[in-house]
Amino acid sequence: MIRIQIKKRSPLKLRKRLRNKARLRKKIFGTEDRPRLVVFRSQKHIYVQLVDDIAGKVLAESSTLKLGSEGTNCKGAEKAGEKIAEMALSKNIKKVVFDRNGFIYHGRVRVLAESARKSGLLF
Numbered sequence: 001m002i003r004i005q006i007k008k009r010s011p012l013k014l015r016k017r018l019r020n021k022a023r024l025r026k027k028i029f030g031t032e033d034r035p036r037l038v039v040f041r042s043q044k045h046i047y048v049q050l051v052d053d054i055a056g057k058v059l060a061e062s063s064t065l066k067l068g069s070e071g072t073n074c075k076g077a078e079k080a081g082e083k084i085a086e087m088a089l090s091k092n093i094k095k096v097v098f099d100r101n102g103f104i105y106h107g108r109v110r111v112l113a114e115s116a117r118k119s120g121l122l123f
Contacts, residue, residue: 021102028099029053037084037096037116037123039109046077046108048084048116050096060087077108081115089120098123 006018030036035050047063062083064076088096096116103109117123 017102019102024099024102028097030097030099034095034097035059035088035093036099037121038099039101039103039112041101041103041108046080046112048080048112050084050088050093059091059093060084062087074108074111077112078115081112082119085116085119085121094120095122 006015006022010018028036030051030053032052032054035052038049038051040047045064047061047065049061050059051057052059062080064080067076067079067083069076069079088094098113100109100113105113113123
């Protein structure tokens with residue numbers, strides 16, 4: 001069981017996202033054959049990882065910070081999606097489970113997911 005601690009003094013927007021995250025993580029689980037594609041979106045950058053939950057390992061990771069691209073827009077998210085798909089395909093991973101981490105499927109999160117799909121990943 002996944003436990004996510006939500007502090008009562010956290011801003012309302014953060015508490016809502018963490019509640020959504022807890023609800024989603026009950027259903028989403030990554031394996032070695034089909035890892036979890038986790039997205040985290042900060043104010044400046046977007047980070048994406050492939051996680052094997054059974055072994056507790058990160059198989060691949062990419063971010064706009066690491067790529068050196070502009071992280072505050074959709075172009076950076078698109079590049080990060082392409083890069084993670086390229087890394088996954090190099091490790092013979094074609095199918096993933098998409099974990100939006102409580103964020104709404106809109107904007108940079110959507111662009112990242114679509115670019116990963118175009119690059120060859122199956123969700």
